[in-house]
Amino acid sequence: MTMSERSEPRVIGLVGGLGPGATVHYYQALIRAHLERSLQPRLFLAHADVTKVFAFVEGGDTPGLARYLAGVVDCLARAGAEVAAVSAVMPHIAAPALSEHAVLPIVDMVDVVSRALTARGIRRAALFGTRAVVQSRFFGRLGGVDIVDLRPDEIDRIHQAYVSVVQAGRGTSETREELVRIGLDLMARERLDAVVLAGTELALVFDERTQPGFPIVDCAWLHIDAITEAACAGVVVPPQ
Numbered sequence: 133m134t135m136s137e138r139s140e141p142r143v144i145g146l147v148g149g150l151g152p153g154a155t156v157h158y159y160q161a162l163i164r165a166h167l168e169r170s171l172q173p174r175l176f177l178a179h180a181d182v183t184k185v186f187a188f189v190e191g192g193d194t195p196g197l198a199r200y201l202a203g204v205v206d207c208l209a210r211a212g213a214e215v216a217a218v219s220a221v222m223p224h225i226a227a228p229a230l231s232e233h234a235v236l237p238i239v240d241m242v243d244v245v246s247r248a249l250t251a252r253g254i255r256r257a258a259l260f261g262t263r264a265v266v267q268s269r270f271f272g273r274l275g276g277v278d279i280v281d282l283r284p285d286e287i288d289r290i291h292q293a294y295v296s297v298v299q300a301g302r303g304t305s306e307t308r309e310e311l312v313r314i315g316l317d318l319m320a321r322e323r324l325d326a327v328v329l330a331g332t333e334l335a336l337v338f339d340e341r342t343q344p345g346f347p348i349v350d351c352a353w354l355h356i357d358a359i360t361e362a363a364c365a366g367v368v369v370p371p372q
Contacts, residue, residue: 141171141363145213145236147204149179150220153301154332158219158356165360170369176211178204185223189264198229205234215239217359221261221331221351225271237362242273244358245328245351249277254325254349258282258318260311261331263291270330280322286314294331303337311337312344319346 144162148155159177166173180201188197201223205216217239218224227240249257256278259266266287269279282290293307311334315327326347329335335352338344 138367141166141174141367142214143174143176143212144359144363145205145208145211145216146175146177146359147180147201147208147216147218147220147223148177150182150185150218150223151298151333153298153336154352155219156301157332157335157352158359161353161356162360165356166364169360169364169367171364171367173363176208176213178208180204180218180223185220189222189225194226195229197223198226198233201226201230202233202235205230205236205238209235215359215362217241217355219332219355221265221270225268239355239359239362241351241355241358242271244354245270245330245349246274246277248354249274249326249328249349252326252349256280256322256324257326257328257349258315258322258324259328259330260290260294260315260334261329262294263287265330266290270328274328280318280324282318286318289314294333297333297336301336303333308337308344315344315346315348 146158162175163173184200185197188200201218208216213236216234216236224241227238227242231238231240254277258280259270266282289310293310297303297307318324326349328349328351330351332352335350
């Protein structure tokens, strides 16, 4: 075994709690992804305070949010984590600053999604997520992609649908039908290449495995795949 090879995956430190449904989705998906590689996952979970996170976001205190999350990552590192990720979209507004403060490498969702959009040749897209995420154009870091402006009523409908999923911890047929209606209207009006699901709980409504009638890019699944790769890169699986 060479210096770059490992016998076990790296220990993942997952910052959760910022949407319990999404945290469970990440946990279950990471287990499956490791088992598909014939590996046992090694993972620690830290529960972040969603009230504090939203207070930082609503107050425009990105440095404060980065410091808070860095403290959570530090706890994960002391527990033995080797790579960290946040299982929610909104906290990634502080991802660049978090990467500077954190003691562990951070799997940055926005960077992962940006690279995936480029690789797939997607040049024009709409965002589904909270009002803040949509209006920020996903924090202005999706370079090379034309993110279309949605109508105020569309933003409100998407936001309310998303909040209902977060509160229920699951998707419903009514939520799916509402988001599909909006997506189909946008595809026809804006001539989009895809709709980007920029909300981790939206993976509880539909994903790339169950297309809703128009192309989607599921940020949660992309992030999960990237976390798995960061954990499993270089692992040598012994022959059975």
